[in-house]
Amino acid sequence: MIKVKKEYCKGCGYCTLVCPTGSIKMPEELDKEGKRIPMVVDEDTCKKCHLCELSCPDFAISVEED
Amino acid sequence: MDVNNVLGPSQQFIQGDKACVYGALLAGCRFFAGYPITPATEIAEEMSRLLPRLGGTYLQMEDEIASIAAIIGASWTGTKTMTATSGPGFSLMQENIGYAIMTETPCVIVNVQRGGPSTGQPTIPSQGDVMQARFGSHGDYEIITLCPSSVQQTLEQMIRAFNLAEKYRTPVILLTDAAIGHMRERITIPANPLVVTRDYVDIDYNDYKPFRTGYLHATKIPEFAPFGSKYNTYVTGLTHNDDGHPITDDWNVHAKLIKRITSKLTDNMEDIYDIDTRYTDYAEIAVVSYGISARPALEAVYMAQRLGRDVAYINLTTLWPFNYEYFSELSKRVDKIVVVEMNIGSIYHCVREATSGRCDVVLVSSLGGRVSTPKDIWEEIK
Amino acid sequence: MISNTELDEKYLRKGMMPSILCAGCGNGIVLNATLRAIDKLGMDIDNMVFVSGIGCSSRLNGYIKADALHATHGRAIAFATGIKAANPDLDVVVFTGDGDCAGIGGNHLLHGIRRNIGITVITINNYTYGMTGGQFSPTTPQTSRSTTSPFGTIEHPFDLSRIVVSAGAPYVARWTVAHPVQLQKAIRKGLDKKGFSFIEVLSPCPTSYWRRNKVYSLESVYQWYKDNTVSLTKADDHPEKITIGEFYDGEKAEWTELWKSLVGQVRV
Numbered sequence: 001m002i003k004v005k006k007e008y009c010k011g012c013g014y015c016t017l018v019c020p021t022g023s024i025k026m027p028e029e030l031d032k033e034g035k036r037i038p039m040v041v042d043e044d045t046c047k048k049c050h051l052c053e054l055s056c057p058d059f060a061i062s063v064e065e066d
Numbered sequence: 067m068d069v070n071n072v073l074g075p076s077q078q079f080i081q082g083d084k085a086c087v088y089g090a091l092l093a094g095c096r097f098f099a100g101y102p103i104t105p106a107t108e109i110a111e112e113m114s115r116l117l118p119r120l121g122g123t124y125l126q127m128e129d130e131i132a133s134i135a136a137i138i139g140a141s142w143t144g145t146k147t148m149t150a151t152s153g154p155g156f157s158l159m160q161e162n163i164g165y166a167i168m169t170e171t172p173c174v175i176v177n178v179q180r181g182g183p184s185t186g187q188p189t190i191p192s193q194g195d196v197m198q199a200r201f202g203s204h205g206d207y208e209i210i211t212l213c214p215s216s217v218q219q220t221l222e223q224m225i226r227a228f229n230l231a232e233k234y235r236t237p238v239i240l241l242t243d244a245a246i247g248h249m250r251e252r253i254t255i256p257a258n259p260l261v262v263t264r265d266y267v268d269i270d271y272n273d274y275k276p277f278r279t280g281y282l283h284a285t286k287i288p289e290f291a292p293f294g295s296k297y298n299t300y301v302t303g304l305t306h307n308d309d310g311h312p313i314t315d316d317w318n319v320h321a322k323l324i325k326r327i328t329s330k331l332t333d334n335m336e337d338i339y340d341i342d343t344r345y346t347d348y349a350e351i352a353v354v355s356y357g358i359s360a361r362p363a364l365e366a367v368y369m370a371q372r373l374g375r376d377v378a379y380i381n382l383t384t385l386w387p388f389n390y391e392y393f394s395e396l397s398k399r400v401d402k403i404v405v406v407e408m409n410i411g412s413i414y415h416c417v418r419e420a421t422s423g424r425c426d427v428v429l430v431s432s433l434g435g436r437v438s439t440p441k442d443i444w445e446e447i448k
Numbered sequence: 449m450i451s452n453t454e455l456d457e458k459y460l461r462k463g464m465m466p467s468i469l470c471a472g473c474g475n476g477i478v479l480n481a482t483l484r485a486i487d488k489l490g491m492d493i494d495n496m497v498f499v500s501g502i503g504c505s506s507r508l509n510g511y512i513k514a515d516a517l518h519a520t521h522g523r524a525i526a527f528a529t530g531i532k533a534a535n536p537d538l539d540v541v542v543f544t545g546d547g548d549c550a551g552i553g554g555n556h557l558l559h560g561i562r563r564n565i566g567i568t569v570i571t572i573n574n575y576t577y578g579m580t581g582g583q584f585s586p587t588t589p590q591t592s593r594s595t596t597s598p599f600g601t602i603e604h605p606f607d608l609s610r611i612v613v614s615a616g617a618p619y620v621a622r623w624t625v626a627h628p629v630q631l632q633k634a635i636r637k638g639l640d641k642k643g644f645s646f647i648e649v650l651s652p653c654p655t656s657y658w659r660r661n662k663v664y665s666l667e668s669v670y671q672w673y674k675d676n677t678v679s680l681t682k683a684d685d686h687p688e689k690i691t692i693g694e695f696y697d698g699e700k701a702e703w704t705e706l707w708k709s710l711v712g713q714v715r716v
Contacts, residue, residue: 003453010471013666018626053452054484054628057476058466062451068716097534119716123533123707127526128559135523135556136530139499142517143535165520293497293515293531294538298461300510302518311464312510312518 001066002040002052008060011036015052015061021045024052024061072119076255082217082247083108083150086176086240087116089224090148094261095174096122097147099136101129101155104188105244106178109150130155134162138171142301144292146228146263150176152244153186153195156202164203165303166237170277170288170327172264174227179243179357181435190435191245193357196412199239200386208328210338211239211386215360217251222259223383229262230338234330235287241385243408245358245437264290271296278308279326286330332387339389342381345371349378351447352396354417355406356382358437363406366443377447382413390420397421404446406430406438450487452480459483459493461513469504472666474625474651478572479508481628482541485635496539499528501553503579504653505545505572522552525560528567536566536704539639546573546587550606554586561615561644566702568638568645573608574653582656593660609695612646618700619645622692624673625652634694643702650677650690 002024015038016026023046024038031037038061040046052061069091070076080088086109090098098113100106114124123140127133130151137147151159156177166173181187182194199211210230214220220242231238267274267289276299277288291297304312305320313319331338342360345367346352355363360381370377378400393416397403402425405414414429421427428446432438450458456465469475486493493514500506502521509516519527524542532540549557549571560567576594577583584594584601587608591600609622619641621634631649638645652658652669663669678686680693 005453005456008456008466010466012471012473014472014477014670017667017670050449051628054480054632055477055625056452056480057469057473059452059456059460059476059480060466062453064451064453072716097530099530099533118707118711118714121711121715125529125533127529128555131523132526132529132556132559135519135526136533139517139519139527139530140534142515143531143538145534147530147534161520162523293517294495294535295515296494298513298515300461300516300518302510303520304518311461 001064002043002046003062003064004037005060006035006037008058009035009037010058012057014055014057018051018055020049020051021047069120070255072116073255077252079250079252080217081108081250082214082220082242083178084112085217085221085253086150086224086242087112088255089221090174090228091116091120092256092259093146093225093228094263095146095148095228096120097137097140097145098149099125099127099133099140099147100149100151101127101133103152103155105180105247106150106152106176108247109176109178130158131162134159134175137173138162138166138169141171141173142293144290146172146232148174148176150178152178152180153182156195156198160202163237164205164207167203167207167209167327168303169301170235171237172231172235173237174224174231174240175237176240176242178247179241187435189244191243191358191408191437192435193243193359193408193412195241196385196407196409199241206324206328208331208387209239210234210236210331211241213241213356213383213385214246215357215381215383217246217249218253219383220246221253225259225261229260232262232264234334235264235290236331241357243358267291267297275308276300276310277306286326286333335387335389338387339384342383344379345376346378346380348376349400350376351402351404352378352380352400353404353406353443353447354380354382354413356385356413359406359408362438362440363443365440366447369440369444370447375447385413388416390416393417393420394422397424400425402426402428404428404430404443406443408432408437450484455480455483455487458487459513460511464511467511468507470655472652472654473504474574475504475508475572477625477628478570478631478649478651479511481632482570482635483512485632485639489636489639491539491639495537496541497531498541498543499524499531500543501545501548503545503548503577504574505543506548508543522548523556524548525553525556525567525569529560529563529565532565532567533704533707536708540567541639542567542569544569544571546571546575546608547577547585550586550608558615561612561617563703564618564643564700566643566704568635568647570635571608571646571648572651573648574651574657576653576657578653578656582660592657594657609646609648613696616700617646617696618643618698620695622648622650622695624650624677624692626670626673627692637697642705643700
């Protein structure tokens with residue numbers, strides 16, 4: 001289960017860059033707080049490789065066991 | 067104490083630089099980091115011989131900046147640490163002296179003064195770094211500086227330097243010179259001198275704030291948690307609040323911090339400010355000096371006393387913080403103050419400021435390693 | 449594998465995150481890899497001291513729930529030497545940057561290596577002095593634009609890891625933030641190493657470096673590091689690329705151990 005901690009995320013996009021299966025994607029529009037928070041496209045495609053977690057500079061994204 | 071059998075017999079005839087090491091070891095110093103420089107090298111040499119025998123650490127670093135960096139780091143493990151240098155190295159150390167002030171790190175820096183500026187007269191004494199000891203680093207701060215005028219005083223004041231550093235959580239400078247440092251005199255090693263150690267913190271981990279004061283007693287001095295303890299301590303030269311975290315854009319946080327770390331010294335002048343005075347009760351003239359200059363000054367005062375003149379002797383064994391109040395009071399009782407120092411005028415200016423014209427203040431200055439003679443001083447007394 | 453949420457709970461100081469670092473800065477990834485390495489080794493964080501100099505790299509230890517010393521610019525390795533020498537039982541890690549470590553701190557780097565003091569130095573090389581707004585640094589690629597090289601730098605940059613190898617450090621590795629798994633493994637080996645271990649990490653600075661060198665999107669920045677680095681084994685056929693990998697892994701008597709045995713012989 002992919003979780004994003006909004007208070008930590010700066011919307012840099014590292015996680016979506018490294019995701020090998022395109023399970024997460026940066027939204028086109030900013031949210032109402034003016035942030036660009038990665039969105040889960042399809043939970044099932046996520047292979048739990050954790051590359052997004054390893055590449056997050058702000059400890060904002062986690063892939064936790066269901 | 068195993069220190070005593072390492073130091074040898076209690077009566078010895080040794081150099082000031084060596085006595086400096088004896089004092090440090092008696093005070094509990096077990097870590098020295100330094101770099102060779104005339105006329106302070108003998109301190110490093112003696113430390114490299116005695117520290118290993120006491121299970122201490124001798125580190126010869128790549129330069130003086132690294133030397134003071136190392137003793138500050140080491141101090142945060144709970145070790146009593148020192149370095150020793152002379153003018154050129156002292157100049158290199160200034161930024162990290164400021165760091166030690168800002169982070170309230172106890173440590174002792176010995177400056178065996180030599181002719182300056184620049185390479186100057188490496189083997190020759192001078193007192194030209196007095197103002198640098200006070201204002202050498204950048205920003206607003208106070209600092210403690212002691213000044214011995216004999217080999218025995220060098221030993222005793224090193225103990226006092228460490229005790230003050232530990233008690234007030236501050237770097238302390240011992241300002242000596244090539245004359246005191248290189249001359250030999252008889253010393254007596256005190257049997258068991260008073261040794262002070264910093265207060266360690268002992269409260270609940272969640273309440274711990276490294277720079278909050280007043281846990282144990284109402285002081286302006288924080289309690290200490292060494293690196294490696296359960297407490298988490300963040301130490302930074304950036305302006306910080308009580309929990310040590312950097313806050314650099316709040317004038318109030320900065321003002322509060324600076325006012326605390328300066329007044330923690332100036333509020334305690336009775337404890338810190340200790341000077342050697344003689345014949346001050348009925349004096350009409352006072353001869354003020356320190357370090358090597360205090361030797362001819364004392365001789366000149368004796369001469370004057372023998373000729374029935376009421377002349378006082380004031381040896382500033384504590385140079386900084388300067389005691390303006392003391393000299394303001396003195397200026398109401400004497401007609402003239404003669405300041406004797408081996409520079410173009412340093413303490414002279416502080417004395418003039420303190421007296422605000424109430425009495426004459428004259429300077430007996432000598433340069434190039436020529437120590438003023440009693441006769442030079444007598445010229446201003448007669 | 450420990451999650452970022454668990455890392456946050458276990459190792460990060462409450463109320464300090466998010467960090468002051470810019471979005472897209474790679475330095476946070478280095479902190480991530482470091483904490484994962486420590487966790488994997490099961491190290492006692494209370495026995496660790498994180499020393500740092502001045503610069504973006506050197507703010508990382510302010511976010512760790514542990515003892516830390518944020519030193520003066522360029523002097524982190526000298527401070528760390530004093531800490532380790534005074535208490536050899538401590539595990540001492542240094543966070544530093546290309547400017548802090550190879551600019552003003554170069555002399556302390558060389559002597560820390562020569563002395564082989566047991567510390568783990570993690571040098572984040574982002575090709576710029578980021579904290580001061582983006583001046584060129586000792587590792588900035590030639591012809592790069594910066595606020596102090598508006599016409600391109602003329603200087604030849606250091607190859608930091610090669611200097612450190614030739615200075616004799618017993619463990620030297622270089623990775624980029626695009627290689628987080630290898631980076632974490634290298635940090636683990638560095639933490640395990642007795643003696644001076646050095647891990648250089650190429651980390652992008654989109655704000656101060658890449659923006660001024662006409663690479664704007666994080667994707668293209670990220671791709672630059674992929675395209676312009678080559679592993680040590682294939683380095684010969686790509687001399688123009690930056691080699692990454694484990695440069696050296698050897699054994700060398702460590703300073704505090706040598707000092708301990710010396711004291712053992714002469715102690716009263």
